[in-house]
Amino acid sequence: MADEWKAPTEGNEEAKSWRLLEKVLLSSVQEQRRARRWGIFFKLLTFAYLFVALAVFSPRFDFQGAAGSGDAHTALIEITGMIADKEQASADNVVTALRRAFEDSRTKGVVLRINSPGGSPVQSGYIYDEIRRLRGEHPDIKVYAVITDLGASGAYYIASAADAIYADKASLVGSIGVTAAGFGFVGTMEKLGVDRRVYTAGEHKAFLDPFQPAKEDEVRFWQQVLETTHRQFIDSVKKGRGERLKDAEHPELFSGLVWSGEQALELGLIDGLGSASSVARDVVGAKDLVDFTIQESPFDRFAKRLGAGVAAHLSLLMGLQGPSLH
Template structure:
């Protein structure tokens, strides 16, 4: 049979077409994923840039702010009243520590334009050692410059070690509602003997020296420990009493045992008891007693730049961790 030409057998082209379409779809998806990955990478890079630029800008602003002239001693070239603030718990590791407070007091005494010193107290007390160091140094400095009066001005509270410091001043003033006093000494502890028995815990303590486990909270109180602790507290209490009597003189009735019992009183009651000399604020004392109304703060302040740098370092670390987390999301 004659034919117009030979044709190959008819093939199923649908299968080939589906495969081509699948390959093309995969290629497009791959290109799309690569493109989106590049975009995400660019966004992350920009985010990092914004973070670092913002932190640098914040650091510069903070640095300029901290370097701006403060108001503490900028006007020290003219007559003024010096002020040293004693605030918070008095202890070696707090801002109200002897080294810091004494430095401010010495600077005030060294100033030729300072006419007097105000100790502004707002403290519940604290370490008898730190308070004693400050008291001793005030008394020593007063002897070197008798014409330089020292006034203690109480704000909300001046108790225990705070009052130990205040009595070194020539005069003490407070608000009528201030809390003043607490001339006493205390030692606190806890006892866990019954808790140990109930929980079935065995206490193991090895010591060399019969009193090395003195007032061990995991053992019952021993009479000898109590006697020794009481004797020590009485000695420190008597030191406190002697300092108060020496500082206040005849302004208090030393025979009034309640004054040294650890009680505290309002400023109004303290005036009647002779614990303070009057009711006045720092500005009133500067104006009416010193005659130099401008008050300049001589209190040594913490190095805020170092503290800011430490805080900034922690902030950067936290920001970097958060940024890394963002890039993984």
């Protein structure tokens, strides 16, 4: 009888154990499902955050659509710092901003607010040509260049394409010239006892090498390149400014000298004294300024700091860059 009594007890205990194990397994599965759902949720949340961040900080993000109203405005485009490829004031950025400004039906006028020492003649030329093209397509929208601290060389090249140029009386304007700078390390190499070995196909392929002595015929050739670029610069300024230049034959006007805003006004390099806001208010007649400047994303700035900026400065130091409008 004792054995008959114990058998059901053991069976009941075994059933309880299985039921407990089943509950534990079900609970574990439910917990895993819950964790998986939360994991998916947080992944989606992170993806959405990154997507919004990329959209907001991307230079292609259109801030104007949300900010615009039915009222006419003056489009503002900043040209700041070095004018060069991959820089904030590159032709790609400025031209894109110009096209967006002209395509906006509420744009009554465009102000280029300039604070730049110049840069690449190629990039400056691209912007100059686009300003003149857009002016031709949209004769009712005038372009005004406003120089703040500095509008020199390539920056003035760009400004000369505008309908009118304004500056402060103490602004620095002009520097209509071309430069190409580098260093020569020949003496240093000799003192260190280091031989420079360069193998080329082409007699003058290495004529900018700073570790080799300069040759007179190559120096003359390079000077011709600079003078050709300078002549192109002068022709563009004369074409843009026309008869407003008081003395186009002034011996120092195109010598590379820089002038104060007050002096520039007397020479006809600018048309008046004023700021971006005063030009928008008093000249354009639309006091509200809407910024169309293409902004760099944080990713672009980070990449530039790591690579492109360092490479550009190294090439300048090594004498490997072409002519610059500085």
